[in-house]
Amino acid sequence: MRQDFTSLAEFIEILQELPSPRVSAREAAAARDACLTKPPGSLGRLEEIAAWYCGWRGHERARVEKPQVIVFAGNHGVTAQGVSAFPAEVTGQMVANFEAGGAAINQLAETFGAGLSVHALGLENPTRDFTQGPAMSESEFVDALMKGWQAVDSKSDLLVVGEMGIGNTTSAAAISLALFGGEAEAWTGAGTGVAGEALAHKATVVARGVEVNKSSQNNGLEALRCLGGREIAAMAGAMVRARTLRIPLILDGFICTAAAACLHVAQPGALDHALAGHVSAEAAHPKLLKILNKEPILSLGMRLGEGSGGALAMAVVKGALACHSGMATFAEAGVSEA
Ligand SMILES: Cc1cc2ncn([C@H]3O[C@H](COP(=O)(O)O)[C@@H](O)[C@H]3O)c2cc1C
Numbered sequence: 001m002r003q004d005f006t007s008l009a010e011f012i013e014i015l016q017e018l019p020s021p022r023v024s025a026r027e028a029a030a031a032r033d034a035c036l037t038k039p040p041g042s043l044g045r046l047e048e049i050a051a052w053y054c055g056w057r058g059h060e061r062a063r064v065e066k067p068q069v070i071v072f073a074g075n076h077g078v079t080a081q082g083v084s085a086f087p088a089e090v091t092g093q094m095v096a097n098f099e100a101g102g103a104a105i106n107q108l109a110e111t112f113g114a115g116l117s118v119h120a121l122g123l124e125n126p127t128r129d130f131t132q133g134p135a136m137s138e139s140e141f142v143d144a145l146m147k148g149w150q151a152v153d154s155k156s157d158l159l160v161v162g163e164m165g166i167g168n169t170t171s172a173a174a175i176s177l178a179l180f181g182g183e184a185e186a187w188t189g190a191g192t193g194v195a196g197e198a199l200a201h202k203a204t205v206v207a208r209g210v211e212v213n214k215s216s217q218n219n220g221l222e223a224l225r226c227l228g229g230r231e232i233a234a235m236a237g238a239m240v241r242a243r244t245l246r247i248p249l250i251l252d253g254f255i256c257t258a259a260a261a262c263l264h265v266a267q268p269g270a271l272d273h274a275l276a277g278h279v280s281a282e283a284a285h286p287k288l289l290k291i292l293n294k295e296p297i298l299s300l301g302m303r304l305g306e307g308s309g310g311a312l313a314m315a316v317v318k319g320a321l322a323c324h325s326g327m328a329t330f331a332e333a334g335v336s337e338a
């Protein structure tokens with residue numbers, strides 16, 4: 001299996017050779033669960049999450065000890081079309097806020113003991129407005145994938161990738177339309193708070209982007225290149241790197257899931273190492289999760305991004321593994337079985 005890539009062709013090769021979980025570790029974890037001091041099934045989905053995690057880590061009694069959150073930021077040429085409630089300079093301003101520790105994701109990463117790194121990807125050089133042509137050239141696209149790939153700490157044992165990029169719910173909607181069809185309106189949501197006529201206009205921009213970039217239709221990596229942004233491509237690069245390292249991944253909201261959807265279309269099963277952290281309030285997120293066959297862990301009406309919903313779900317996964325690996329068995333505790 002390749003451990004690095006320098007071209008799109010090599011990235012595709014990696015996608016075609018993704019590792020699988022260790023079935024023996026997953027089965028041993030399920031067998032251990034059956035001996036723990038609780039009524040069978042009483043930890044609900046935590047039991048399933050623990051066995052899944054143990055399978056990916058290759059250890060029947062794994063724990064989450066070094067979670068990582070990575071936030072990627074990028075600017076979008078499509079903001080020229082007036083698709084966000086906020087101006088494009090907010091992307092860079094929020095990067096400064098992340099660096100100063102003042103954003104929501106700073107608080108959540110700290111609360112749940114995750115390392116946080118922030119990668120601003122050429123903010124002074126926005127992607128091309130995708131209603132005029134592809135957002136990125138192939139070399140820009142490969143560069144962004146690589147930035148994501150390189151940002152993953154090989155020593156981490158749980159990953160959340162998040163994003164900051166004014167205009168990126170328009171990108172995520174266009175990617176979804178290109179990959180899964182239907183009406184642009186059904187994939188287009190409020191983002192930072194677009195409503196009424198502005199929302200209808202946003203949907204026409206989404207439709208035009210897909211019309212102009214015909215090669216993106218039903219093509220995961222072309223959709224990511226033509227309609228994505230640097231931060232969306234970097235999230236995808238990080239997701240694939242995590243898979244090659246057998247690091248379980250938690251998806252965040254609509255934009256993060258759109259990045260995942262590109263990989264899913266490019267290589268079915270590419271997201272087997274991922275759980276959906278939450279379902280966001282962005283209108284089309286539930287539909288995208290259904291297509292990926294991912295049941296969200298949390299549903300809190302959040303619509304922030306930054307990896308925030310994923311970071312909250314980290315606490316659930318950590319809790320699942322703390323119970324699984326820390327609990328006594330009936331025999332150890334001298335508790336009578338049913
Ligand atoms: C202050 C602020 C902080 C944010 N943190 C995440 N987003 C979120 O909103 C943006 C997407 O929405 P749209 O497509 O409508 O521009 C992304 O940057 C996303 O991460 C933010 C947005 C704002 C304004």
Ligand SMILES: O=C(O)c1cccnc1
Pocket residue numbers: 169190191192252253254255256280281282285302303304305306
């Ligand atoms: O679903 C998300 O992550 C989201 C929704 C709106 C704005 N930013 C992010």
